[in-house]
Amino acid sequence: MSHRFAALPVLAAVPPLLGLALWPASAVDPATWVTVALVVPLTLGQLAWHLRRLTWLRVVLWPVLAWLALSLLSYLLPEHWVAHAAWNRLAEGLVPGSHVDDWRPPLLVMVSLTLLGLGLHSRTRANLGAPLLLTTTGLVLAGQALEHRHGHSLLAMAAPWPVIGAQACLLLAQLIDALGGWRVTRGSIRRALWPSLLLALIALIFWHHQKVLVEHALKAGVQAQGQRLADRLSGEIDAHLAAMRRFAASWEWLNAPPSSERWARQASLYHRDFRYFLNIAFIDTDSRIRRVYPLDEVNRRLIGTRLFDAQPGGREALERALDGEGVGRTEIIGLLQGQPGIIHYLPVARDDDGRILGAVGMVVGLQSLADTLFRQVDPHATALALFEGDRLLAYQGPAQRQGPWQHAADIDISGKSLTLITRPARDALLARRSRLPVISLMVGLTLSYLLYLALFARHRMLLQHRQVRRSNRELRREVRTRADLQKEVEWLAEHDELTRLPNRRRFMQVLDAQAEIRPLSLLLCDIDHFKRINDRFGHLVGDRYLAELGRLGRDVIGAAGGTFARFGGEEFIACLPGFDTDAAVAVAERLRRRLAEAGLDHEDGSPMTLSVGVATLGEGPLTPEVLLQEADDALYRAKARGRDRVERATPRADLTRAGI
Numbered sequence: 001m002s003h004r005f006a007a008l009p010v011l012a013a014v015p016p017l018l019g020l021a022l023w024p025a026s027a028v029d030p031a032t033w034v035t036v037a038l039v040v041p042l043t044l045g046q047l048a049w050h051l052r053r054l055t056w057l058r059v060v061l062w063p064v065l066a067w068l069a070l071s072l073l074s075y076l077l078p079e080h081w082v083a084h085a086a087w088n089r090l091a092e093g094l095v096p097g098s099h100v101d102d103w104r105p106p107l108l109v110m111v112s113l114t115l116l117g118l119g120l121h122s123r124t125r126a127n128l129g130a131p132l133l134l135t136t137t138g139l140v141l142a143g144q145a146l147e148h149r150h151g152h153s154l155l156a157m158a159a160p161w162p163v164i165g166a167q168a169c170l171l172l173a174q175l176i177d178a179l180g181g182w183r184v185t186r187g188s189i190r191r192a193l194w195p196s197l198l199l200a201l202i203a204l205i206f207w208h209h210q211k212v213l214v215e216h217a218l219k220a221g222v223q224a225q226g227q228r229l230a231d232r233l234s235g236e237i238d239a240h241l242a243a244m245r246r247f248a249a250s251w252e253w254l255n256a257p258p259s260s261e262r263w264a265r266q267a268s269l270y271h272r273d274f275r276y277f278l279n280i281a282f283i284d285t286d287s288r289i290r291r292v293y294p295l296d297e298v299n300r301r302l303i304g305t306r307l308f309d310a311q312p313g314g315r316e317a318l319e320r321a322l323d324g325e326g327v328g329r330t331e332i333i334g335l336l337q338g339q340p341g342i343i344h345y346l347p348v349a350r351d352d353d354g355r356i357l358g359a360v361g362m363v364v365g366l367q368s369l370a371d372t373l374f375r376q377v378d379p380h381a382t383a384l385a386l387f388e389g390d391r392l393l394a395y396q397g398p399a400q401r402q403g404p405w406q407h408a409a410d411i412d413i414s415g416k417s418l419t420l421i422t423r424p425a426r427d428a429l430l431a432r433r434s435r436l437p438v439i440s441l442m443v444g445l446t447l448s449y450l451l452y453l454a455l456f457a458r459h460r461m462l463l464q465h466r467q468v469r470r471s472n473r474e475l476r477r478e479v480r481t482r483a484d485l486q487k488e489v490e491w492l493a494e495h496d497e498l499t500r501l502p503n504r505r506r507f508m509q510v511l512d513a514q515a516e517i518r519p520l521s522l523l524l525c526d527i528d529h530f531k532r533i534n535d536r537f538g539h540l541v542g543d544r545y546l547a548e549l550g551r552l553g554r555d556v557i558g559a560a561g562g563t564f565a566r567f568g569g570e571e572f573i574a575c576l577p578g579f580d581t582d583a584a585v586a587v588a589e590r591l592r593r594r595l596a597e598a599g600l601d602h603e604d605g606s607p608m609t610l611s612v613g614v615a616t617l618g619e620g621p622l623t624p625e626v627l628l629q630e631a632d633d634a635l636y637r638a639k640a641r642g643r644d645r646v647e648r649a650t651p652r653a654d655l656t657r658a659g660i
């Protein structure tokens with residue numbers, strides 16, 4: 001059931017989102033807008049749940065879930081299944097100019113919040129692993145906040161503070177809502193939560209570690225690529241110097257300036273290999289350009305130019321070559337072609353006296369050199385920039401969406417240090433990244449979720465098992481008690497509780513059972529003056545006397561093989577099968593004597609006594625009422641004749657005969 005306070009954090013999630021809407025749009029990246037676009041329905045869904053509008057909740061949740069599933073796929077699927085470029089095309093189709101990155105929210109938190117929302121909908125939060133989801137999401141959210149503080153990396157999922165705030169509010173609302181439902185299952189939740197949370201934590205730490213490794217590998221790749229390009233650039237310079245020496249050497253044997261045809265033929269061979277030579281020129285001793293290759297419009301205009309005047313920055317290097325001192329190399333100077341570059345001058349051709357006739361000048365435009373090199377690199381995948389100090393000499397690459405890392409390599413050209421900056425595009429890095437971290441995270445979190453469910457279910461079952469066992473034990477005890485009671489009731493129906501003797505009903509059954517035995521004697525016993533005992537000593541003592549007589553009777557009559565029973569009040573009865581009158585009288589006398597010796601005395605110290613009437617059926621059918629009546633008559637006589645005695649009954653037949 002919803003907790004009324006849980007609606008407050010949900011409402012608290014609204015201001016940060018509204019605040020974000022007021023930020024200048026340029027300050028918020030597109031992925032943040034997508035996150036907000038997903039957080040808003042989640043907030044509305046949670047509010048809908050509080051308002052008991054489950055259909056609204058469903059309507060807002062499913063599209064969010066579908067979106068997140070698609071984003072998750074774009075993270076998980078290997079590059080050779082669905083290329084990063086294909087995802088980008090899909091994004092481009094949705095909003096021209098956008099990239100797949102722009103459409104991805106911080107997935108972990110969003111997926112957890114949506115699953116928690118689904119839990120609200122199905123109302124089985126504890127079973128759906130809400131405690132684990134809540135704690136894991138809390139950890140991830142905290143991690144996001146930390147990532148936020150430590151700046152962005154390629155794979156960081158940091159969202160802006162308002163979004164983190166709104167997500168935290170929703171999470172708090174879920175927690176308040178869920179807490180109420182956890183009361184009953186708290187024990188099971190606790191037992192399931194710790195191990196699975198530990199596993200989730202390990203998965204998160206492993207993921208983070210893997211992510212760092214992947215970023216390191218990508219970073220190392222960027223550095224290696226940058227260094228490779230820088231090395232190639234330096235190598236190119238060295239190669240062109242060597243080529244130039246060969247070129248100059250090929251003119252050594254000449255003792256006259258080269259003809260324009262020969263110059264063009266020879267220079268074209270070198271120019272084919274080194275396209276970035278803006279020209280290869282023959283310069284006479286007066287520093288005038290005499291031959292030049294290629295003969296394009298710009299170079300043609302340079303023929304006849306006196307370099308000492310036109311290009312004073314290169315004068316020193318040219319003089320060195322013309323003086324025959326060896327290779328003259330300029331600094332990076334402004335070339336006549338209008339771009340920065342370097343010129344190498346080498347002396348060529350000597351006259352018969354050994355004087356230098358001129359120098360070969362090879363003009364390398366740095367822009368052209370960089371362009372030649374840059375052409376080998378995909379401009380969409382990597383941005384390249386060549387700097388001389390702060391001065392940008394050449395640039396190529398994506399203007400936008402550059403990756404987070406760049407590599408700066410120093411290149412020495414003519415003793416001058418240039419810097420080559422290599423910065424791969426974000427998309428190129430993302431396409432190259434390993435999917436292992438995110439896959440291992442998904443596997444780890446799924447395993448921890450399953451572990452939670454298994455442990456939770458196991459503990460619930462254990463508790464239910466215990467409950468059932470307890471109920472069974474109670475039930476068995478109850479059945480036993482009822483059976484005992486039943487036995488007690490049955491026993492009470494046929495016995496006297498005070499003396500533990502068979503009662504009148506039971507005695508009549510016993511008598512019936514012995515109806516065929518002859519002779520069969522009955523002893524009807526009545527305590528003398530029992531009322532006095534009750535009156536003097538109280539009923540409790542009276543009861544004890546009765547119980548004592550019961551025990552004595554059971555001993556004496558039982559020893560004779562008969563049955564002793566309480567007939568009612570202070571009257572007892574015995575049945576002695578196979579006993580004739582004399583034998584029965586003897587037993588009755590024994591009982592009477594034993595009672596007199598039992599120490600059950602009246603107040604005056606005289607013993608409690610017993611009057612007994614004995615009736616015997618010698619032959620003929622048994623009529624219990626008749627035999628009882630005879631015994632009762634005999635008892636009456638015993639009472640009448642002074643009590644504490646045994647009287648024999650006069651058989652009915654004799655009485656009839658006597659006319660009584």
Ligand SMILES: Nc1nc2c(ncn2[C@@H]2O[C@H](COP(=O)(O)OP(=O)(O)OP(=O)(O)O)[C@@H](O)[C@H]2O)c(=O)[nH]1
Nearest residue numbers: 526527528529530531532534539540542543569570
């Ligand atoms: N304590 C106790 N007294 C009982 C019980 N059943 C009957 N009595 C008492 O037994 C007494 C029987 O009294 P009476 O019928 O007057 O006979 P009596 O006092 O024994 O005198 P006689 O039989 O004439 O010798 C009564 O006081 C009854 O209350 C019983 O279960 N317990």
